[in-house]
Amino acid sequence: xxxxxxxxxxxxGSLLATLLVISLIIFSLVELMPxxxxxxxxxxxxxxxxLRELRxxxxxxxPFFTRYGxxxxxxxxxxxxxxxxxxxxxxxxxxxxxxxxSLFLALTAFIIFVPVSIVLGVIxxxxxxxxxDSIISFTxxxxxxxxxxxxxVILISIFAVRLKWLPIVSVIPIGQTLFQNLDILILPALxxxxxxxxxxxxxxxxxxxxxxNSDYIKAARLKGLPERYIIFRHxxxxxxxxxxxxxxxxxxxxxxxxxxxETLFGFPGMGSLLMTAIKTRDVPLIEACVLLITVIFAxxxxxxxxxxxxxxxxxxxxxxxx
Amino acid sequence: MKKIxxxxxxxxxxxxxxxxxxxxxxxxxxxxxxxxxxxPGLITMGIWDGQAFALNSSIYEYLIEIDANxxxxxPVLATDWETEDGKTWxxxxxxxxxxxxxxxxxxxxxxxxxxxxxxxEIGHLKKNxxxxxxxxxxxxxxxxxxxxxxxxxxxxxxxTDYNMGILSSEYDYASKGEMxxxxxxxxxxxxxxxxxxxxxxxxxxxxxxxxxxxxxxxxYFVGDIDASVSMLESGEVDVVPQISPxxxxxxxxxxxxxxxxxxxxxxxxxxxxxxEPFNDNRVRLAFKYAMDPQVIARSVAQMELNEGVFYNxxxxxxxxxxxxxxPFRGRDIEKAKELLSExxxxxxxxxxLYYASDHPYGKELSQTIKELSADAGFELNLxxxxxxxxxxxxxxxxxxxxxxxxARVDVSMLLSYAYHSEGPWNESHMNNxxxxxxIDLIKAxxxxxxxxxxxxxxxxxxxxxxxxxxxxxxYLVALSDKVVDYRQPLTMLPQYKYTDIK
Numbered sequence: 001x002x003x004x005x006x007x008x009x010x011x012x013g014s015l016l017a018t019l020l021v022i023s024l025i026i027f028s029l030v031e032l033m034p035x036x037x038x039x040x041x042x043x044x045x046x047x048x049x050x051l052r053e054l055r056x057x058x059x060x061x062x063p064f065f066t067r068y069g070x071x072x073x074x075x076x077x078x079x080x081x082x083x084x085x086x087x088x089x090x091x092x093x094x095x096x097x098x099x100x101x102s103l104f105l106a107l108t109a110f111i112i113f114v115p116v117s118i119v120l121g122v123i124x125x126x127x128x129x130x131x132x133d134s135i136i137s138f139t140x141x142x143x144x145x146x147x148x149x150x151x152x153v154i155l156i157s158i159f160a161v162r163l164k165w166l167p168i169v170s171v172i173p174i175g176q177t178l179f180q181n182l183d184i185l186i187l188p189a190l191x192x193x194x195x196x197x198x199x200x201x202x203x204x205x206x207x208x209x210x211x212x213n214s215d216y217i218k219a220a221r222l223k224g225l226p227e228r229y230i231i232f233r234h235x236x237x238x239x240x241x242x243x244x245x246x247x248x249x250x251x252x253x254x255x256x257x258x259x260x261x262e263t264l265f266g267f268p269g270m271g272s273l274l275m276t277a278i279k280t281r282d283v284p285l286i287e288a289c290v291l292l293i294t295v296i297f298a299x300x301x302x303x304x305x306x307x308x309x310x311x312x313x314x315x316x317x318x319x320x321x322x
Numbered sequence: 323m324k325k326i327x328x329x330x331x332x333x334x335x336x337x338x339x340x341x342x343x344x345x346x347x348x349x350x351x352x353x354x355x356x357x358x359x360x361x362p363g364l365i366t367m368g369i370w371d372g373q374a375f376a377l378n379s380s381i382y383e384y385l386i387e388i389d390a391n392x393x394x395x396x397p398v399l400a401t402d403w404e405t406e407d408g409k410t411w412x413x414x415x416x417x418x419x420x421x422x423x424x425x426x427x428x429x430x431x432x433x434x435x436x437x438x439x440x441x442x443e444i445g446h447l448k449k450n451x452x453x454x455x456x457x458x459x460x461x462x463x464x465x466x467x468x469x470x471x472x473x474x475x476x477x478x479x480x481x482t483d484y485n486m487g488i489l490s491s492e493y494d495y496a497s498k499g500e501m502x503x504x505x506x507x508x509x510x511x512x513x514x515x516x517x518x519x520x521x522x523x524x525x526x527x528x529x530x531x532x533x534x535x536x537x538x539x540x541x542y543f544v545g546d547i548d549a550s551v552s553m554l555e556s557g558e559v560d561v562v563p564q565i566s567p568x569x570x571x572x573x574x575x576x577x578x579x580x581x582x583x584x585x586x587x588x589x590x591x592x593x594x595x596x597x598e599p600f601n602d603n604r605v606r607l608a609f610k611y612a613m614d615p616q617v618i619a620r621s622v623a624q625m626e627l628n629e630g631v632f633y634n635x636x637x638x639x640x641x642x643x644x645x646x647x648x649p650f651r652g653r654d655i656e657k658a659k660e661l662l663s664e665x666x667x668x669x670x671x672x673x674x675l676y677y678a679s680d681h682p683y684g685k686e687l688s689q690t691i692k693e694l695s696a697d698a699g700f701e702l703n704l705x706x707x708x709x710x711x712x713x714x715x716x717x718x719x720x721x722x723x724x725x726x727x728x729a730r731v732d733v734s735m736l737l738s739y740a741y742h743s744e745g746p747w748n749e750s751h752m753n754n755x756x757x758x759x760x761i762d763l764i765k766a767x768x769x770x771x772x773x774x775x776x777x778x779x780x781x782x783x784x785x786x787x788x789x790x791x792x793x794x795x796x797y798l799v800a801l802s803d804k805v806v807d808y809r810q811p812l813t814m815l816p817q818y819k820y821t822d823i824k
Contacts, residue, residue: 038714048746050445057443083516089500094516160556168552174513174521174540266549268518276361276517276545281710 007309011302022294023075027068030286037281071287081284091288094273099292101178102258102269108185109192109254116193117200118243124201125208125239126231136201144198148257152191152264159187170267188265192257196250203246207239241312248304252297353536353823355805356559358550361517361543366499367487368438368446375484376541376563377520379815381422382487382505385413385432386478388731390584390809390817393643395478399427399488399506408473408768415464419529421490422510429466433458434491436468447485450746451735475768479732482813508534508819517543534819535807554579554800560823561808562800563816566682567623570798578803583630583796584810586639588727589687590740591791592750597721599673603787604665610635610791611658612698613691615650622686623795632794636784637741639729639794644777648785658698670699676716677724679706683795687724691791718749725749731812733777737761741790750789757783 038054055061059070074081080091117140124136143151160168170184178184211217212235220230259271266272270289277285359376367382385400400413419427438444439452446452454477457469470477480486489495493504503511506529509522522539542559544550551569553559555576565573570581593600593609600606619631627633632640639645662670677688685706692702707716717723730736739745742761743753760780767773784790801808806822 050447050449053442053445057445089516097515098518156552167558168556169549169558171542171544171549171553171558172518173558174519174542263546264549266544266546266553272545273517279545280361 004309008306011305015298015302018298019291019295022298023072023291024068026287026290026294027071028064030283030290031064033281033283037283071284075288075291080288083282083285091285094285095270095288095292098268098270098273101267102255102262102271104178105185105188105258105262105267105269106192106251106254109189109196110251112189113193113196113200114247117197118204118240120197121201121204121243122208122231122236122239124205125212128205128209128212133205137205140198140201140205142198143194144202146194148191148195148260149264151194152187152261155187155190155194156265170262170265172268184265184267188261188267191261191264192254195257196254199246199250200243204239204243207242208235211235211239241308244311245304245308248300248307251300251304252293255293255296255300352538354538354540355536355561355818355821355823356540356542357561357563357818358542358544358553358559359561359563361545365503366495367435367485367489368444375815376539376818377511377522378484378487378503379507380509380522380539380818381503381507381511382489383507384487385481387815387817388482388811388813390811393731393811395482399432400481403478405475405477408475408477408766409470411468411470411477412461413466413468415466416529417464419506420527421493421506422504422525423490423493425490425492427488427490427506428463429460430463430491431488432466433460435486435489438489448480448483451480451483473766473768475766475773476732476734479730479735482731484813484815509539519543528819530819535822536818539818551800554802557802560802560805563797564682565798565800567625567796567798569800571624573800579800580803581798581800582808583798584808585797585812585814586632586641586729586794587797588637588639588729589683589793589795590637590725590727590749591687591691591793592723592725593789593791594721594723594749594751595753595789596751599665599667599671600721600789602665604661605667605671606787606789608658608661608665608698609695609700610651611654611661612695612700613791614653614694615793617694618687618690618793621690622683622793625796630796634781634792634794635788635790636781636792637737637790638733638777638781638792642729642733644733644774646778646781648781651785653694655697662699667699670701672701672703673722674705674720675702675722675724676705676707676712676720678709678712678726681709681726683793684724684726687793687795718747723749728814729812734761734764737780738765752789754783754787 037058037060038051059067062070071081078092080095083089083091083094120136120140124133127133146154156168159166166187167184170188172178172181172184212231217230217235220234221227255270258269259274261267262269262271263275270292274286274289274293276282277289357376362377365378367378384398386403387396387398388394389396397416399416399419401416403411403413405411413432415427415429415432421427421431436452436455436458439446439448454470454472454474455468456471459467459469461467468477487505487507490504498504501514508525508528510525512521512523514520520541520543522541524534524537528534542550542553544553547562547565547569550559550562551565551573554562565581573579573581593606595601600609613633615631615633616627618633619625619627623631625631628640633650634640634645634648640647662668675688675692677684679685688702688704688706692704695702702722705716705720706712717725727736727740738761739747740749741752741757742748743755743758757780760776760783764773764776764780767776797810797814799808799810804824806824807820809817809820811817
């Protein structure tokens with residue numbers, strides 16, 4: 001059998017095993033969370049009696065593994081359960097809309113930061129120790145050091161408060177869709193770009209420097225190939241590999257990191273939903289959100305591994321197969 | 323190279339698409355009231371804790387409501403009511419009212435709503451209060467009589483409670499209540515996106531043709547208060563409830579925005595009567611002598627005393643009619659130290675103070691009283707927890723606590739909950755036969771002046787040997803200047819039907 005295919009299968013297998021373990025961890029961690037769901041729903045004026053009744057009615061008194069089993073079998077069937085708060089409202093009806101919004105935000109950020117960081121990283125690498133390199137490297141370091149909630153506030157005060165070009169808050173007006181309000185995506189996407197730009201451009205720069213100093217590039221130069229041809233045809237292909245890993249690894253982070261950005265901008269995505277769920281101790285909703293973030297993280301890591309293998313023949317053809 | 327060029331073009335196209343989007347503002351002549359509010363919990367009447375005020379009080383309606391300006395009872399679904407002995411209550415109901423699904427409102431619906439409080443499946447928060455109803459008698463479609471097991475002269479006020487909105491006896495609230503809430507209220511829910519927004523339109527067949535004043539009510543559920551305030555500042559919403567004093571200070575300097583305080587809330591500092599050290603009244607008095615209401619007002623809410631923040635040593639708001647104005651005892655550290663010495667604490671003492679750190683004013687108040695009482699020799703160990711943890715794991719079972727209490731229009735309700743020795747939420751473990759007796763007398767007394775006399779006597783007892791310090795903080799709502807006539811009485815329910823937009 002093709003060894004690449006078997007790698008794919010083993011990766012998918014370990015992914016599933018990881019997710020199963022993770023699901024158990026998520027469930028236990030949420031279990032450990034202080035606070036009481038029944039109390040949270042009933043509020044201050046709840047009596048012991050009504051608390052007991054509510055716990056009973058929601059199955060909160062069942063043993064741990066009974067509840068875990070009920071949850072995980074539901075998840076496998078695609079049933080994420082009902083929100084604690086909205087009786088009779090399945091989580092899937094709340095969740096997928098927000099996930100869609102978040103994915104779209106992540107995609108927007110991706111489309112902005114990937115080309116920008118790679119191009120600038122290449123320039124910095126090629127012009128090593130020149131003015132362009134210093135500026136790009138410094139900017140990368142500065143934006144990377146700024147947390148999203150700081151860069152977000154800076155962006156808001158410039159583009160929304162001073163210039164009034166973009167909305168301060170990324171809320172979708174009632175009766176409209178995200179696609180009618182694409183301008184609300186820009187500032188959140190830029191704050192994500194700020195953070196990602198540093199990582200990606202610096203990785204691209206250093207791998208570019210290594211490659212540009214390697215023997216085969218020297219040979220190409222000696223052959224008299226034009227510099228541009230060398231950079232894009234020979235160097236970039238190899239220098240992209242570590243960058244792709246970094247981007248892939250960070251996709252998962254990006255999705256989790258959206259919590260801060262979405263809360264700051266009031267964007268109706270999965271991050272702000274998770275935040276609300278945590279604040280209100282909506283346990284099934286927390287579990288669903290965290291599990292989904294884990295799935296996205298695991299999937300993006302796996303895709304990166306596979307892509308890396310595909311792009312790098314040394315891994316693809318391991319064992320001498322042709 | 324070619325590929326990169328194509329890629330860049332795609333990026334450019336995409337970003338131009340981004341900028342081209344938005345600005346799709348719909349021009350309309352409709353009057354809309356837009357509110358950025360907290361994410362609601364459960365919507366159906368019964369067990370909601372009041373987070374969803376804006377939504378619920380617009381969809382549902384009550385037999386009676388409270389006039390936000392005068393505090394008097396206003397007939398809504400009941401046109402009038404009478405009782406001879408406080409034991410039998412007869413209500414005449416409004417005719418010609420329909421639910422949003424078109425069905426007629428009748429006595430049957432009132433009966434259903436009252437009997438539903440006793441349904442064990444629901445865990446209704448008014449179960450104990452309405453347990454006193456022995457029989458609900460439908461006299462005709464628009465007349466209903468309630469027979470109580472004992473005389474309760476202020477029973478009528480129970481119907482102003484936010485969980486007592488009238489439900490339709492024919493509607494399936496258990497399965498539809500959360501996504502399709504339905505009542506007789508001034509607004510009809512058109513669409514709700516859970517945890518995001520709700521769109522309500524004017525109820526065209528509302529029984530009062532003058533109301534509601536606006537055509538649509540748009541509610542944005544925003545978890546973060548700063549994001550809500552940003553929406554107000556950028557003109558995307560008109561109303562933001564429950565802001566902090568710090569935000570108020572900032573907004574006060576901003577043109578086009580006003581901050582109002584429709585009512586006060588209690589913060590009860592409970593000095594628990596059967597736990598050390600407050601089991602000795604001298605220690606409670608020492609603590610009271612160490613307080614400085616003006617300092618508390620300024621550091622907790624950045625306001626002057628008696629202008630937004632009020633202070634007393636009893637169970638009642640200073641603004642309520644039953645309040646007895648007992649002058650503040652004055653801060654006297656020497657006296658406090660003396661009392662502590664007498665009580666056997668010449669070197670001061672240490673006590674754990676439990677509070678909800680995420681509840682408005684919680685952190686500020688605990689910190690302030692810690693510093694004030696330190697002068698007299700108290701060492702408060704601050705034990706702050708998130709509200710649900712505080713309420714479920716510590717409240718009612720600690721030597722000292724700070725708890726937020728909404729005021730009750732009928733003060734006797736709060737008294738029997740919190741200060742009767744058998745009260746379910748007697749957080750200060752008050753156990754004083756004289757207090758119990760007065761509370762029982764108040765609950766059964768028909769004559770207003772006699773009842774007032776009991777209230778005053780009770781407040782004098784609280785001043786001498788009470789277990790509570792009551793710091794009253796404002797509930798703050800930020801409004802854009804376009805909003806006309808915002809009303810929210812002590813029941814905490816906003817009355818958006820009266821609100822207009824300029």
